[in-house]
Structures are given as C-alpha cells and as structure tokens.
C-alpha cells in the first residue's frame with residue numbers, strides 16, 4: 001500500500017527524532033518521486049515541526065556550490081527550513097549522540113531587513129533588503145543511510161538540516177565584498193577545507209535571490225527578520241568526538257563549537 005505525503009514526512013521526522021538512519025525513500029516507498037512532490041513532503045514535514053511548537057528561523061539554500069553539487073552528484077540547488085530548536089550557541093558543545101552522522105560546512109548567513117518577493121529578484125535587490133550578514137557553521141545530518149540519496153530524497157528530508165551555529169559578529173553587507181571573502185574551516189587546528197564567497201553561485205546574495213524566486217513558485221516570499229543560510233562555501237566535513245570546529249570568514253570573524261559524546 002502506498003504511503004501519503006504526510007506518512008512519509010512522519011517517517012522522516014521519526015528517523016530524525018530517533019537519530020536512526022533509514023533507506024532513502026526513492027528506493028522503495030516512492031521510486032518515481034518528482035522534485036515537486038518532494039517539496040510537498042517537505043511542506044508536510046515543516047507543518048509537523050510547526051505543530052510540535054517549533055518556529056522557522058528562515059529558509060536555507062543547499063547544494064549551492066559547484067563542489068557540493070559534484071560531491072552529491074546533482075545539478076540544481078535546493079532549499080529547506082531552519083527551526084529555532086536547531087540553533088546552537090556560539091562556542092558551545094554539541095553531543096554526538098544527538099546526531100546520526102553529522103557533517104559541518106561554513107556559510108554566510110543573511111539577516112533580512114525587508115521582505116523579498118520573487119519573481120526576477122537580483123543579487124543587488126537582496127543586498128539592499130539585507131540588514132546584516134554573519135558567519136555560520138551548518139551541521140547537516142541526512143536521515144538517509146550513508147548520506148545516500150537522490151535530489152527528491154534530500155528535498156523531502158528538509159535538505160539534511162540539523163543544527164546551525166551563528167557567529168556573534170554582524171556586518172552590513174555593503175561593508176564587505178562577499179564574493180571575495182576568504183573562508184577557512186579547521187578542526188582541531190588542522191585546515192579541512194577553504195574557499196571564497198564566490199563558491200556560492202558566484203556571490204552569496206545570488207543564492208538568496210534564487211531562493212526568493214524558487215519560493216515565489218510556491219506563492220511564498222522571504223520575510224524581514226528571517227535569517228537565511230546561503231549554502232556551504234566549503235565542502236561538508238564529517239564530525240567526530242573531540243572535534244573543535246572553527247570557521248574563519250574574512251571580515252566576519254570566527255565561529256566555533258566542539259563535539260562531545
């Protein structure tokens with residue numbers, strides 16, 4: 001018997017809450033899942049989280065860098081949602097037991113001062129509507145075995161969203177050239193990956209613009225006050241017990257956390 005979108009969303013949410021990986025849904029449950037249908041499952045998942053009392057911090061973009069698209073063997077960016085209970089404070093310790101197989105990536109976050117509504121939004125419009133930018137470390141934790149998924153699988157799974165640590169320092173976007181800002185991701189003092197803002201669709205503001213245009217297709221917009229993760233500047237690096245993770249983003253300072261049991 002086939003499962004409804006809500007039942008699939010409940011299945012994925014259960015995997016998240018139980019910290020137990022599952023076989024990707026396109027291998028058995030919904031082999032012909034389209035991207036559009038996958039976003040409908042994601043919407044059910046978002047509604048379940050809202051019903052549980054969590055609130056949306058903002059949508060996020062994923063798979064925005066060429067490195068990431070290559071790493072995951074897909075050709076287009078995706079979006080998901082960050083919730084308030086996913087935010088971890090800067091410098092704190094996370095517990096490995098709260099995750100399935102977490103990975104970390106360094107990103108720039110945009111804090112919106114005005115709503116942004118598609119279609120046809122440009123990077124320049126995004127910069128004009130942005131109050132502040134800050135550094136972020138996103139922890140992704142696919143609910144699928146071995147991070148093994150197709151594009152519709154990962155869309156349904158809220159783009160692997162798990163936790164995020166925001167840096168304390170905020171800057172006005174016009175104070176920086178965000179395509180040029182260098183980013184270094186280190187674990188226990190060893191550089192794991194590095195890049196520049198241009199790794200994100202040429203400029204992180206382009207990622208927010210694309211997000212506004214993608215949301216418009218669902219009749220939605222970006223809202224003032226939302227905090228938007230623009231996508232990894234670095235690749236995603238697996239986390240282990242004892243890791244002290246630091247990202248340095250030029251002009252945006254350092255953001256860090258450590259990994260306990």
Ligand code: 0L1
Pocket residue numbers: 061062063064068072138140141142147154159160161231232236
């Ligand atoms: O934030 C991201 O780029 C994650 C997108 C999902 C792909 C993955 O799990 O690596």
Ligand code: MG
Pocket residue numbers: 061062063105107138140229231232
């Ligand atoms: Mg990300």
